[in-house]
Amino acid sequence: MIEIKNLSKIYSKSNHKVVALKNINLSIAKxxxxxxxGLSGAGKSSLIRCxxxxxxxxxxxIWINGxxxxxxxxxxxxxARKNISMIFQNFNLFSSKTVFENIAFPxxxxxxxxxxxxxxxxxxxxxVELTDKANVYPAQLSGGQKQRVGIARSLASDPDVLLCDxxxxxLDPKTTKQILSLLKNINEKLxxxxxxxxxxxxxxxxxxxxxxxxxxxxxxxxxxxxxxxTSPESYVTRNLINQDQLLxxxxxxxxxxxxxxxxxxxxxxxxSRIVKKFNVEINILYGKIEYIQHKPIGKxxxxxxxxxxxxxxxxxFSEKNHVQVEVLNQ
Amino acid sequence: xxxxxxLLYPSMLETLYMVFVxxxxxxxxxxxxxxxxxITDKNHIVPxxxxxxxxSYIINITRSxxxxxxxxxxxxxxxxxxxxxxxxxxxxxxxxxxxxxxFARVVETSIKEVDWGVVEASxxxxxxxxxxxxxxxxxxxxxxxxxxxxxxxxNILGYSAMAGVVGGGGLGDLAIRYGYHRFQKDVxxxxxxxxxxxxxxxxxxxxxxxxxxxxx
Numbered sequence: 001m002i003e004i005k006n007l008s009k010i011y012s013k014s015n016h017k018v019v020a021l022k023n024i025n026l027s028i029a030k031x032x033x034x035x036x037x038g039l040s041g042a043g044k045s046s047l048i049r050c051x052x053x054x055x056x057x058x059x060x061x062i063w064i065n066g067x068x069x070x071x072x073x074x075x076x077x078x079x080a081r082k083n084i085s086m087i088f089q090n091f092n093l094f095s096s097k098t099v100f101e102n103i104a105f106p107x108x109x110x111x112x113x114x115x116x117x118x119x120x121x122x123x124x125x126x127x128v129e130l131t132d133k134a135n136v137y138p139a140q141l142s143g144g145q146k147q148r149v150g151i152a153r154s155l156a157s158d159p160d161v162l163l164c165d166x167x168x169x170x171l172d173p174k175t176t177k178q179i180l181s182l183l184k185n186i187n188e189k190l191x192x193x194x195x196x197x198x199x200x201x202x203x204x205x206x207x208x209x210x211x212x213x214x215x216x217x218x219x220x221x222x223x224x225x226x227x228x229x230t231s232p233e234s235y236v237t238r239n240l241i242n243q244d245q246l247l248x249x250x251x252x253x254x255x256x257x258x259x260x261x262x263x264x265x266x267x268x269x270x271x272s273r274i275v276k277k278f279n280v281e282i283n284i285l286y287g288k289i290e291y292i293q294h295k296p297i298g299k300x301x302x303x304x305x306x307x308x309x310x311x312x313x314x315x316x317f318s319e320k321n322h323v324q325v326e327v328l329n330q
Numbered sequence: 331x332x333x334x335x336x337l338l339y340p341s342m343l344e345t346l347y348m349v350f351v352x353x354x355x356x357x358x359x360x361x362x363x364x365x366x367x368x369i370t371d372k373n374h375i376v377p378x379x380x381x382x383x384x385x386s387y388i389i390n391i392t393r394s395x396x397x398x399x400x401x402x403x404x405x406x407x408x409x410x411x412x413x414x415x416x417x418x419x420x421x422x423x424x425x426x427x428x429x430x431x432x433f434a435r436v437v438e439t440s441i442k443e444v445d446w447g448v449v450e451a452s453x454x455x456x457x458x459x460x461x462x463x464x465x466x467x468x469x470x471x472x473x474x475x476x477x478x479x480x481x482x483x484x485n486i487l488g489y490s491a492m493a494g495v496v497g498g499g500g501l502g503d504l505a506i507r508y509g510y511h512r513f514q515k516d517v518x519x520x521x522x523x524x525x526x527x528x529x530x531x532x533x534x535x536x537x538x539x540x541x542x543x544x545x546x
Binding site for chain 2: 093157
């Protein structure tokens with residue numbers, strides 16, 4: 001569906017160059033909800049904006065449905081763009097047009113007859129649950145409603161791809177969830193391929209089936225979301241995932257381990273087995289279970305006072321039972 | 331009183347004629363000029379930096395000339411266009427030439443208010459530059475454009491007071507000939523009152539329209 005090959009983006013400003021993207025290779029399949037996550041300045045915005053050429057790539061190719069977007073001339077590019085919609089962090093709605101006319105805009109561009117516009121826009125208003133707001137201006141809407149108008153507008157031209165440029169970053173957590181479930185719903189209903197860039201791990205966990213982690217213009221890790229979460233390979237990824245469970249130093253005494261439970265082990269009483277088998281005392285410092293793509297991942301940070309040999313055996317025992325162990329403090 | 335009305339009425343018609351025709355052509359020329367000034371910028375939708383520089387330069391030159399000097403300076407050009415250099419119609423040409431660059435800058439400032447994100451959204455939907463201008467840029471800043479037009483009308487009304495220099499007539503000319511040269515204070519005062527009322531009317535109408543069409 002989308003093949004990004006050796007993509008580079010370099011910004012040249014008078015006497016110095018800023019490399020935003022280095023040799024990016026990505027493959028996004030039809031129907032994917034593909035997340036690209038990274039901290040600010042990692043290059044994720046440049047990456048998504050290269051896909052519809054709001055930014056001109058410096059080098060490389062981007063194939064969408066067998067067409068190399070990078071090679072297209074103005075007119076062909078405009079046609080191709082009708083197939084690649086985009087929603088934005090700041091919604092970018094037309095303040096002078098009603099909700100109805102905002103959604104109708106892509107259709108007016110291609111001179112669609114009024115009767116068809118009416119039918120199509122009403123259908124989209126229903127999809128995003130804003131039928132009662134058709135004649136209201138964007139200034140009268142809440143953030144979440146504005147983004148729903150943005151989504152409806154992006155769907156008007158029946159695109160194959162939807163690019164989301166930090167689409168939920170300006171919204172509160174509850175509204176974010178609503179928007180994400182709307183995107184998921186659209187993805188399932190219309191078979192739309194969605195590319196999301198974000199700095200929020202929650203967004204990736206909630207809806208992305210695949211994820212790429214971007215740092216300093218390079219992809220440091222890529223794969224199915226669940227795999228990346230359960231066994232992160234790079235330091236950057238681990239950092240992004242563990243953002244919320246940094247323990248204060250005063251608790252890092254003795255031997256501190258983080259146990260990661262996957263689907264296979266999350267229902268098992270592993271801790272109690274360890275206690276019985278090795279006759280040790282375990283102090284639980286932190287724990288949570290989260291759901292990634294509706295699959296549970298449990299994290300437990302514990303403190304055990306044992307010698308190194310027993311610790312080694314505990315780790316072996318845990319891993320045999322599908323629990324991964326990371327030693328935080330020896 | 332009746333002789334005042336006899337004096338004021340034809341002068342007022344001359345003023346309205348000059349202002350109306352000048353405003354019409356100023357908008358006709360200044361609106362596209364202002365839009366070109368914005369979109370040919372190197373970071374906008376139709377980047378043509380050399381054209382942008384030349385236009386900006388010409389506008390600055392025209393705007394640095396005082397109206398009185400401009401009016402005399404372009405007399406040959408006026409003759410070329412309307413066939414005469416004196417009279418009300420002859421005064422319209424310098425009015426247009428003075429007001430167009432001013433209005434172009436007003437339009438430029440308004441159009442630049444459009445959030446770039448909104449322009450990008452239109453580009454991402456496959457809009458052509460013409461579609462972006464007509465369906466996005468102009469509608470988005472219409473209230474601000476209306477206020478800009480209001481200011482321009484009042485400006486032209488002010489300039490038109492000097493039209494007497496080329497025999498253009500109008501209220502300003504009347505005030506100078508009767509009120510100043512002939513010491514007829516009542517004509518002077520009546521003219522000033524009339525001009526004040528005109529400006530108030532134009533401004534409040536402009537404000538009202540802008541307020542009605544503003545959806546922000």
